[in-house]
Amino acid sequence: MRVILARPRGFCAGVVRAIKVVERSLDVFDGPVYVRHEIVHNRQVVEDLQAKGAISVEDLDAVPDGATVIFSAHGVSKAVAAEAKRRGLNTIDGTCPLVTKVHRQVHRLSGQGFEILLIGHAGHPEVEGTMGQLAEKIELIQSVEDANRVEVANPERVAYVTQTTLSMDDTSKIISVLLRRFPKLQPPPTDDICYATQNRQDAVRRIVKSADLVIVIGAANSSNSNRLVEVAASRGVPAYRIDCAAELQAEWFQGVGTVGITAGASAPEYLVQEVVSHLKECYGAQVESELDGTDEDVHFPLPRELVTVSRHRPRHGVLREGDPDEGGHGRDRPPLRQGRGDASDH
Ligand code: SF4
Numbered sequence: 001m002r003v004i005l006a007r008p009r010g011f012c013a014g015v016v017r018a019i020k021v022v023e024r025s026l027d028v029f030d031g032p033v034y035v036r037h038e039i040v041h042n043r044q045v046v047e048d049l050q051a052k053g054a055i056s057v058e059d060l061d062a063v064p065d066g067a068t069v070i071f072s073a074h075g076v077s078k079a080v081a082a083e084a085k086r087r088g089l090n091t092i093d094g095t096c097p098l099v100t101k102v103h104r105q106v107h108r109l110s111g112q113g114f115e116i117l118l119i120g121h122a123g124h125p126e127v128e129g130t131m132g133q134l135a136e137k138i139e140l141i142q143s144v145e146d147a148n149r150v151e152v153a154n155p156e157r158v159a160y161v162t163q164t165t166l167s168m169d170d171t172s173k174i175i176s177v178l179l180r181r182f183p184k185l186q187p188p189p190t191d192d193i194c195y196a197t198q199n200r201q202d203a204v205r206r207i208v209k210s211a212d213l214v215i216v217i218g219a220a221n222s223s224n225s226n227r228l229v230e231v232a233a234s235r236g237v238p239a240y241r242i243d244c245a246a247e248l249q250a251e252w253f254q255g256v257g258t259v260g261i262t263a264g265a266s267a268p269e270y271l272v273q274e275v276v277s278h279l280k281e282c283y284g285a286q287v288e289s290e291l292d293g294t295d296e297d298v299h300f301p302l303p304r305e306l307v308t309v310s311r312h313r314p315r316h317g318v319l320r321e322g323d324p325d326e327g328g329h330g331r332d333r334p335p336l337r338q339g340r341g342d343a344s345d346h
Contacts, residue, residue, distance in 0.1 A: 001253070001283040003276060004211060006203035006262035007293020012196030014096030015040045015266050017300040018073035021094040022049050024306055025070055028313050029090070034063045036080075037072040037125055039094060040266035041222040043243065060084055068092065073266075074125040075099040077132020097300050098194045099126055102161050105188050106133045109159045114186055115152050117141050119174050120163030124223055127163055147177035159186035164194040165224040165265070168201055169234065195298060196265045197224050203293055204231045204262055211260030213252060214239040217271050218264025225264030232260070245274040253283060 018039050025033045026049075034055045038046050046056060054070075060083055063069045068090040071080075075095040084091045095103075109116055116138045120127040131138045141147050141160070152158045160178060162171055171193060179185050191198075208214060214232040218225025218241055225241055232239035237260075240252060253259070259279065263272050279285035301307070 001256065001279060001285040002258045003279055003285045003287045004207050004258060004260050005272070005276070005287065005289045006200070006207050006260060007290040008196075008199050008203060008296050009261070010217075010263040010265070010267050010269050010272060012194070012265035013296070013298040013300050014073050014098060014194070014196070015045075017302065018094040018096065019045060019049065021092060021302060021306060022054050022070055023052065024302060024310060025068060025092055026053050028306070028310050029068045031067060034067055034069040035072065035094075036060060036063070036069055036076070037074065038221075039070065039072050041219045041225075042264075042266040042268070043219060044271065045266060045268060060087065060089070063087075063089060066090070070094050072125065073099070075103060075129035076125075077129050078134075079132055080129075092306050093303050095129075096164070096194075098164055099129070101190075102130055102164065102188075102192050103133050105161050105192070106130060106138065109161070109186065110134050110136065114157050114159040115139070115154065117150065117152075117158065117160040117178065118162070119160060119166065119171055121166075121223065124163065126165070126223075130161070130163070141174060141178070144173055144177050147174045147181070150178075150181075152182065155182045156184050158182050158184070159188075161188050162192040163223070164192055165197045165227065166193050167227045167230055168193055168198060169231070196296070197227070199294060199296060200224065200228055200262060200265065201231050203290060204228050204260070205235070206292055207260035207262070207290060208232050208235045208237040211237060211258045212256045213237065213258075214260040214262065215248070215275060216241045216262055216264065217244070217267045217275060219243060219266065222264045222266055225267065228262055228264060242275075244271050245278045248275065248278055250282075253279075259285070 022035060022039055032055055034057050036057055057063055066088050070092045071094050073094055073096045106116055118130055118138045119141045121142060122140060139150055141150060214237055216225050216228045216239060229239045229241045276287055
């Protein structure tokens, strides 16, 4: 069996940053550190952080007044942020800067008098956070059918933004319909589907040319992982999403010569390596990294509020001048979790 590892795969810069936000907060704050919602959509990452002391909650009601709470990478609505402020919570914002960028677009477009359409999936926390940026209604468009149905007050003043982790194929179909119906539709100034989502989908498009089967490592609630499965399946290659190697099923590999492996943006590399080890052990797999893949060099600095506290209250480490966490132009760092042979190239 031949195994092709997608390049890039796994952790993106927003996920690395969000995990680091929790780890640094655990370091510098004396009291308990609460994390609202899964910091990123991956059970193993969440459990690793819980083992280090992070307390997971779904709602601010579970956070005592005055305590420290971290908002997850998916972002929160204005109402959640206001509630935290009202309660005197010490909030640290783990929202990915690329999600924050969409929030800013929404505010700017609304200020310019545009009615806003959000292309995304109902119930996803990022969508709830983006829709909750404005008091007025943002219309959610989940499908081509929605795009065909939606009514706007003034077709001359309508704009769209998107969730960051969508399928590029599906989104472009939806946008085509919207443009046909509303020729003056205002696009976002830069693409909202983030670089990590695009790069991982591009890598799957490349590996399906030679793979008979694609395995996607990622959580069931990870939007970008599910989109990777769809990208492969839409090109006629069977694809399975798994949380970890224990979910691999022998019948998937019958008659399969080449397996493509990728991982969603919140899946740690050690989970990929466990799958690789399993395929080597059971099928004598020969593993190669995708030759035409791209390497990412993206880094997001930590939130200013956390950097400021870290400078004044370093408990287990001191931020040095020029440290990319302070807002410099750093390169991607290796993953934060050590052990189990993780060695992400993201
Ligand atoms: Fe940010 Fe994209 Fe990663 Fe989401 S997938 S955390 S938007 S970089």
